[in-house]
Amino acid sequence: MATSESDVDIAKRTPLEPITDVADTLGLDRGDLLQFGEHKAKIKMEAVRRILASDARQAPVILVSATSPTEAGEGKTTCTIGLAQALNQVGGKTIPTLREPSMGPVFGRKGGATGGGYSQVLPMEDINLHFTGDLHAIAAANNLVSALIDNEIYFGNAKGIDRDSILWRRALDMNDRALREITTGRGKAARQSGFDIAAASTIMAILCLSTSYAELKERIGKALLGFTKDGRPYTGADLGAEGSVAALLRDALLPNLVQTSEHGPAFVHGGPFANVAQGTASVLSMHLARKLADYVVTEAGFGFDLGGEKFLDLVGPSGDLMPSACVIVTTARSLKLHGGQDKGDLSTPSVDAIRKGACNLEKHLENARKFGIDPIVAINRFPADTDAEIAAIHDICERAGADASTVQVRNEGGAGALELAKKVAAAVDRHQVAHKLYDWNDGVEDKIGTVAGEIYGAAGVEYTAEAKEDLKLIRDHGYEGLPICMAKTPVSFSDDPAALGRPEGFSLTVRRVLVSSGGGFLIPLTGKILLMPGLPKRPAAVDIDIDEEGGISGLF
Numbered sequence: 001m002a003t004s005e006s007d008v009d010i011a012k013r014t015p016l017e018p019i020t021d022v023a024d025t026l027g028l029d030r031g032d033l034l035q036f037g038e039h040k041a042k043i044k045m046e047a048v049r050r051i052l053a054s055d056a057r058q059a060p061v062i063l064v065s066a067t068s069p070t071e072a073g074e075g076k077t078t079c080t081i082g083l084a085q086a087l088n089q090v091g092g093k094t095i096p097t098l099r100e101p102s103m104g105p106v107f108g109r110k111g112g113a114t115g116g117g118y119s120q121v122l123p124m125e126d127i128n129l130h131f132t133g134d135l136h137a138i139a140a141a142n143n144l145v146s147a148l149i150d151n152e153i154y155f156g157n158a159k160g161i162d163r164d165s166i167l168w169r170r171a172l173d174m175n176d177r178a179l180r181e182i183t184t185g186r187g188k189a190a191r192q193s194g195f196d197i198a199a200a201s202t203i204m205a206i207l208c209l210s211t212s213y214a215e216l217k218e219r220i221g222k223a224l225l226g227f228t229k230d231g232r233p234y235t236g237a238d239l240g241a242e243g244s245v246a247a248l249l250r251d252a253l254l255p256n257l258v259q260t261s262e263h264g265p266a267f268v269h270g271g272p273f274a275n276v277a278q279g280t281a282s283v284l285s286m287h288l289a290r291k292l293a294d295y296v297v298t299e300a301g302f303g304f305d306l307g308g309e310k311f312l313d314l315v316g317p318s319g320d321l322m323p324s325a326c327v328i329v330t331t332a333r334s335l336k337l338h339g340g341q342d343k344g345d346l347s348t349p350s351v352d353a354i355r356k357g358a359c360n361l362e363k364h365l366e367n368a369r370k371f372g373i374d375p376i377v378a379i380n381r382f383p384a385d386t387d388a389e390i391a392a393i394h395d396i397c398e399r400a401g402a403d404a405s406t407v408q409v410r411n412e413g414g415a416g417a418l419e420l421a422k423k424v425a426a427a428v429d430r431h432q433v434a435h436k437l438y439d440w441n442d443g444v445e446d447k448i449g450t451v452a453g454e455i456y457g458a459a460g461v462e463y464t465a466e467a468k469e470d471l472k473l474i475r476d477h478g479y480e481g482l483p484i485c486m487a488k489t490p491v492s493f494s495d496d497p498a499a500l501g502r503p504e505g506f507s508l509t510v511r512r513v514l515v516s517s518g519g520g521f522l523i524p525l526t527g528k529i530l531l532m533p534g535l536p537k538r539p540a541a542v543d544i545d546i547d548e549e550g551g552i553s554g555l556f
Helices: 009-012 017-024 045-053 077-087 103-107 125-128 136-156 202-209 211-223 242-248 282-293 305-321 332-338 351-356 358-367 386-398 409-428 443-454 465-476
Strands: 033-034 041-043 063-066 093-099 119-122 170-172 180-185 191-193 193-196 224-227 233-235 257-258 265-268 295-299 325-330 376-380 405-406 460-463 506-516 521-526
Touching: 009 119, 009 125, 017 041, 017 119, 017 257, 041 257, 045 282, 063 077, 063 305, 063 351, 063 358, 077 093, 077 119, 077 202, 077 257, 077 295, 077 325, 077 376, 077 405, 077 409, 119 125, 119 409, 136 170, 136 224, 136 242, 202 211, 202 305, 202 376, 211 242, 257 351, 282 305, 305 325, 305 358, 305 443, 325 358, 325 409, 332 351, 332 358, 332 386, 351 358, 351 386, 358 386, 376 386, 376 409, 386 405, 386 465, 405 409, 443 465, 443 506, 460 465, 465 506
Parallel strands: 063 295, 063 325, 093 265, 093 295, 170 193, 325 376, 376 405, 460 506
Antiparallel strands: 033 041, 119 257, 180 191, 224 233, 257 265, 506 521
């Protein structure tokens, strides 16, 4: 197989099976599908209910996370897909459950999120762009709430909303720094607000944690929008928005079925970021996959300190989805970056830098073990990696007591992860039982301190004056028993992106603690983390094009 081809070129020349044939492998027929052309479909709610109510055993969940990434990522999604393909090859029907790409990163710095090479979910152009319209529905639903709030105020504000306390912001599925802070209205009606990227919105979190229309409406009703003039929480239920917002999300709640490069089934549904939200595919898609497969492989965004911790402390416990095995993806590039090598020179071989950066991998392994699960390391080999570098990473893993496999799933598909697949299957057979790191009923500062100290390695936590006011509000209004969803840079264990490797002795600064009562969690904002990213100086968008036949180029 050629290794110099772009992901989009490989995707274009990969013949696709009709989505009805892919569905047939899962025991689904045409009537169970809401089709979007020949190669994409949603699973209808009546079929979802039937499958979830069946007496089929629930397949084990395999969680894929990673070491702290470089700007380009370490191929975690590619490895998730490749591992699923490999598990299919060794005889276990496997469904990967992945997040939908946000068009912010697609047109920004990082590019698409459908895997790479011969380990992709297809059709990649569709999935990376509008797909089945879920992200648009989420943005529309979010902005309907904003419109209803402003409309309530315009027509006399009978419910006494305190305009200066409105927390709900508008959303857009695009990186646009100019919309971070805006003024809505004019004159006496003017107020300060802003836009968040749709992947960081409360509606995205609500959709991805809901398993029915009833739960969807319940969570929308619980969503904290702001406060009244007499200090009471003002919620979605007070606004009367549950029904209309859920109606906009009717089809968006349905899991999306596509196929891998090797024509296996894949669910790609929901897309919360892991640096500010829960960072994993929808709970509904994972529950559905567990009833239809022998294994479910799901990825959690960024490094284990973000996506992995949130899956095990938030998503898994709330959705009864605790994993039976965990894979941590690492690369020579990542370890060299954390070993002090310049980020523009990561293709240059350096066993010394890898050994210096070993501390980052070792900390992620320690963190995973704190949840009662022994991780397996997937060493994702890039073309520039030398045999000596790969051997050095294996030696690091051996010294850390971790099993490891080199994978080459971009170039070889599932065949490039057969050894890893066998090790994962054996780990599942050991019946490990993962557990949470903290009790949800602990105090908010205790929960933040536990994650900061145990997972990040912080010596302490500092709170700004605004964060202290947020904590008082949380206590006063009964939100203290919610789990936390830390918002932090993915580049470092600390809140400082420049602190690479394994920083120690630092103090984590919490500048706000937001309430996502609809999502069912609190969001401590640390450092300079932003809910609306900006585009880089040269966005990926300037290299994306379309020809007269409708063929798209430049996606990666």
